[in-house]
Amino acid sequence: MDYIVLAISAILVNNILLAQYLGNCPFLGTSKKMETAVGMAFAVVFVLVMAGLITWIVNAFVLVPLKLEYLRTIGFILVIASLVQFVEMFLKKSIPALYAGLGIFLPLITTNCAVMGVCLINVNEEYTFIQALVSSFAYAVGFGLALILFAGVREKVLLARVPRPLQDTSIALVTAGIISLAFYAFKGMV
């Protein structure tokens, strides 16, 4: 039951994009077309679960025993960056089909703050390993949900009458704000 609450909280209530406003660059950058948004969403699910677990392990078995918790941020950056590179090489060799699908999105995630954010949340909330797994997956699903919803809205906005100064990124930010407000309706659900 706790896991379900945790998942719902991560997907809807504390949505990483709309409630926490992390991962803004891919949110705006890859949401112009549904096709790229879907690709990005799957890449994030894949990487975030991996990163969440690895960073949890690094934190629990390396940083805490050595009393080096203050090196979390910089350490995680290094670990995540290496992880993404590693995953890319692994996929290219072992699962070329998946590599072709996720293709250019993988390296983009290296610098995705949503990934970093979730890893830090996992540690700050002092989740257990299983909880960290569920939370990482759920946050990634939330990321994907928000990104795909947003891409759908942006494709519709393209057909609407938008005043010149508000076109493109400006109207996208306004739209993001409104969707975010809608997501605030989930507050208090858990």
Added chain:
Amino acid sequence: MIEALFFMLLLGAVCGLVLSFASKIFYVWEDPRIAEIENFLAGANCGGCGFTGCGAAAEAVVKGKALPNVCAVAGPEATTSVAAVMGMDPGSSEPKISRNPCEGGDRAEDKFYYNGVNSCQAVAAMFGGKRTCDVGCLGYGDCVSICQFNSIRMGEHGYPEIDEFSCVGCGACERICPKGILSVQSMSERLLETNVEDAALAPCQQTCPAEIDIPGYIGSIREGNYEAAVHIIRERNPLLLACGRVCPHPCEDYCRRSIEDEAVSINQLKRFAADYEMNSGKRLPISVAPSTGKKVAVVGGGPAGISCAYFLRRLGHDAVIFEAMPKLGGMLRYGIPEYRLPKKTVDWEIQGILDLGIEARTNVQFGKDFTINDLLTEGFDAIFVGQGAWVDYNLKIDGEESKGCFKGIDFLSRLSGGEEIPIEGKKAAVVGGGNSAIDCVRNLLRCGAEEVSIVYRRTRKEMPANEVEIEAAEHEGVKFLFLAAPNKVITDDDGNVTHLEYLQMELGEPDASGRRRPVPIEGSETQLPVDILITAIGQQPDMGFKDSSDKLADLQITRWNTFDTDPETLQTNIPYLFTAGDAATGPSLVVEAIGGGRRAARSIHQYLMGEEVKAPEKSLFKRHIEESLFTEVPGVVKKKRSTMTELSPEERIKNFEEVDQTLTEEEALAEANRCLSCCRLCYTPDLDKLEKDVA
């Protein structure tokens, strides 16, 4: 502090080690040429090539999915380097340039009111756009924003203008345009283009058998850019000097201006541009695609053959023209009289075409001096036969072969060949009502014949000759005998012709051609005293070469003695044999032969490149786009068309000087300004031009 530094160093080392081991374990073999090629590409990952980044482009080259010229940014040196890596010939690439044929812009009317997002993609999603023209530019400039090289800007009239110098031909604009208007083409692709149903074509261009971009060159003349006009004409018609003089301009019949006013004098403007080049004393350079190494034999050096050889040469193939007569030009030289098309003009024009690197072998007749087997042994990859229609029809009456009797084309070509035929002071009659008959009578006058008559079995209205030609002959004093059918030729004891006996006719029921059939009146035999009788009642091709080789045994021929082919591809039932001109169509216009020559060159190109020989989809061959034919054209202010100066009849029948003079620059500009710059639906009414002048 120390342990923190130590820890980070350790972490970095671990990560590094893991990654370096991973790169060994998960190593995927990649063609080393990919990296090598990538070095030569621009490295900007601009996507101009259509691949996701330079790496992908390099991979595509190695896999053979892209040509060495894939990178539009890096330029020709990179192409050469990439080709060297791949061991390919770098010459097989031509620069591409984006073109916008739609100049509708503000002129195009709107179907509905729209003020949504400023994007062609968005507007196109609603009923294909707000403009009435289905194929026109939407004017929101998606192409402008996609262009990485700032080569496209939205012009003041609401359609994109392309800067040819900075355009690298990457193709991004072509891909983004939802209407498919912009096309990124190399010169060869432009030369191969034909009229299709969904293209931006004015009625005149739809009508022209050579499909010349008429509004295009008239626009260039209007801007004073005569060289550009010549280049535009040359993309479709290599014989502009000749056509500018002799073309009966079917285009002018469809000129939109002619609905409210006199048609624009299109052909005179073509002649003006062509004469401008000749009189400027230098030839404009004509670009030729890199050599393909293929060789084509062009049999027949008339307009069809010259046109075919010219286009083949520009497409990069080698062409050799074989001509039976001593000089090239065919009917242009031997059929059309000096006073309409001077020989030195023909010489100048043909020399310019041969200078592209076309070999000409004259005085050799196909089927007699050489056969198809010789051509195949010599290594020609395809053969074009455009021998024309040089065999005159007979009258099939008694005494036709008497002394003093000639056949039309035979007479004209002997005269043009410089043969002395005693004509001075003699009475002459010409049988026939076509252009050849008129050419014969006008020639006879100039040779000093005392009296010249035309004998035609129908009335003036039914004469197939061009109206201007008939009028000119009337002015020069030719006698016309209408409704007269030759019955027999009467000779003296020496076999010299003395009289032509003919029957008076009257018009009866209309026949298959819609013309009323002449019926003889009984007992109306009349004798016309003549010393010279010329029969010019039509010609047909000489297919005598067919028996010279068993390879041609299966060649299909129609009952008019022409090649039996698809009129669009002009490929005969022998796959490597192509044709065009009078040999394919029967006696027709010069411009028809030129257009046919280009179509044949297009088919030959497809054949040589191993493609399927076929006409383009939605081809507009000999048809018009219904919606582009108007019944009224509002906004036209009547303006007299510039008339060409011609020598007076008294003056001109004394010699063979060219009768029609070219327009002066002033007249040409005035005439070019009469053009409504039409397209499929758009045109610029005179009223708009007036308003602009006032402003």
